[in-house]
Amino acid sequence: MKIWTLLLLRISLGWLLVIWGADKVFNVEHGMAVANKFYFGFLAAESALQIAGILQVLLGLLVVFGAMRRWAYPLQLLLNGASLLAVAQSVIDPWGWVFSGSNALFYPSLIIMAASLLLIAFRDEDRLAVDNISR
DSSP: OHHHHHHHHHHHHHHHHHHHHHHHHHOHHHHHHHHHHHSTTTTOSHHHHHHHHHHHHHHHHHHHHTOSHHHHHHHHHHHHHHHHHHTHHHHHSTTOSSSTTOOGGGTHHHHHHHHHHHHHHTGGGOTTSGGGTTO
């Protein structure tokens, strides 16, 4: 059961990166709005955002397949950590009782971060990852 759970977790987290990256590439206006609202305008230039999106898609695919995990998982953790920090007020106060503008829909960012840590913690037990199959 553990190998299938790790597979599902790896695929779902990696595919989330693919979706976020593709959004930057194909829906540039939305990506710019997100960059400006949550990331202080970081990468809020069309070409920079699209390059970042392509890199994010590639990282997501590495995670999906379990390739280069010693590098891909920490990079995933970094991106998911940045997302968590960007919406931290919604995680701390999801219903906006203290912070105005909070949104309960951002609370799963904490779960995504925890899942990213779990992938790292159980990396050696993921027998279905591409870079672990031959072991």
